[in-house]
Amino acid sequence: MPTTTAPTDPGATPMAGPGECCTLSAGPVGSADAERIASVLKALSDPTRLRLLSRVVAQGCDSVCACDLTEPLGISQPTVSHHMKKLVDAGLLTREQKGRWAHYSVVPSAFAELRAFLDLT
Secondary structure: OOOOOOOOOOOOOOOOOOOOOOOEOOOOOOHHHHHHHHHHHHHHOOHHHHHHHHHHHHOOOOOEEHHHOHHHHOOOHHHHHHHHHHHHHOOOEEEEEEOOEEEEEEOHHHHHHHHHHHOEO
16 A cells, blocks of 8 residues: 655645545536636746746735846846746737836736646645
């Protein structure tokens, strides 16, 4: 009988043991939902995008200027624009042009949908 080993990461959640299981609380997803969720997960699969997104999310309801994202992350403006476009295209952020700079805000409903999909019971 296979045994469950403890995770090596002290902050990790232990794996389900014998007799324990988890299911998607909302049940299986249809093809349209799968396409939409896959595009969000694909956008989130890049470490630079996760760092950029975390900067915007940390501001809550306030928008964040692209000009404030280059220096703290040590990346160029074109790189910021490229990655932010992917996050906007995935529906996680909105973009508003203010003068010469783009400002980004969180789309709360996108995170609610992702949270609902990942909700295991």
